[in-house]
Amino acid sequence: MLRRSFLCNIVAASAGGVLLRAQAAGVSVAPLRDKLYLLSGAGGNIIIQEGPDGLLMVDSGLSDSTAAILGQTDKIGKGQITQLFNTHWHTDHTGSNVILGQKGAQITAQENVKTRLAKGQYMEFFKRKVDPMDPAGLPTVTFKDKGKIKFASETAHYEHLPPAHTDGDSIIHFHNANVFHGGDLLFNGMYPFIDYGSAGSLAGMAGNAERILKMVDESTIIVPGHGAVAKKGDVKEFADMLAGSLDIFSKNLKAGKTLEQMQADQPFKAYDGKWGNGFMKPEAWIAMNYAGMKQSA
Numbered sequence: 001m002l003r004r005s006f007l008c009n010i011v012a013a014s015a016g017g018v019l020l021r022a023q024a025a026g027v028s029v030a031p032l033r034d035k036l037y038l039l040s041g042a043g044g045n046i047i048i049q050e051g052p053d054g055l056l057m058v059d060s061g062l063s064d065s066t067a068a069i070l071g072q073t074d075k076i077g078k079g080q081i082t083q084l085f086n087t088h089w090h091t092d093h094t095g096s097n098v099i100l101g102q103k104g105a106q107i108t109a110q111e112n113v114k115t116r117l118a119k120g121q122y123m124e125f126f127k128r129k130v131d132p133m134d135p136a137g138l139p140t141v142t143f144k145d146k147g148k149i150k151f152a153s154e155t156a157h158y159e160h161l162p163p164a165h166t167d168g169d170s171i172i173h174f175h176n177a178n179v180f181h182g183g184d185l186l187f188n189g190m191y192p193f194i195d196y197g198s199a200g201s202l203a204g205m206a207g208n209a210e211r212i213l214k215m216v217d218e219s220t221i222i223v224p225g226h227g228a229v230a231k232k233g234d235v236k237e238f239a240d241m242l243a244g245s246l247d248i249f250s251k252n253l254k255a256g257k258t259l260e261q262m263q264a265d266q267p268f269k270a271y272d273g274k275w276g277n278g279f280m281k282p283e284a285w286i287a288m289n290y291a292g293m294k295q296s297a
């Protein structure tokens, strides 16, 4: 087991594009509240809602993990996934879309998610080409701004926020249970990946973290795209780190610092201890934002 995870980590470290594949070995399910569950270890965090006639799922993990995901969902209620909501297009959140679509799930996502999935993408940061998705996995219901899904005793409200992680990010809030999925607008305890190639930006991330703070309260169970389940206080810390980071980048770029100078100066020292131990190491955090902000300057 140890040996396996060690090897996985090497693979993950050497090929950023498969960074989250290392987690695929341990897919697990934990109850959240009411009939809602967290499925983790399959890429991005997944929420499952159990209804009398089937399941609703938020995000569909990595394609490598589809069998493991279905192995877990088969044990919940009737097991059949009838509704799928995608928080954004990334492959660690849409990996089981094709199989779920083929099995008849209705797939809901913001319209930019469908556009990007249908077209295929290139992720500069990971030097990775993503092929167009098989039409069977594409969203069947798209929206521009917001809407709701009524499912069993719940009404889940979803809303598209301004470009931040990508240009198709949506949050979804199960109002009765007060469970919230922030997609990759939220990373708990680690620097977030920001997809500048999909119109993402650090300023967008900082702005949306503040928006999310107004949507949740102290008792909200907050599921981030990556990392452990969070509370409002964790989102506040994340928002503060993003605002502080934005300020640091603005000042350094204004001062004409090169990437090498910034990496040598370690201006994020105060944040690195808490946020720099995830998959996005301090040097990568600087390089990603430096390149992205230079490009859009």
Ligand SMILES: [Zn+2]
Pocket (backbone or CB within 6 Å): 088, 090, 165, 184, 225
């Ligand atoms: Zn993502």
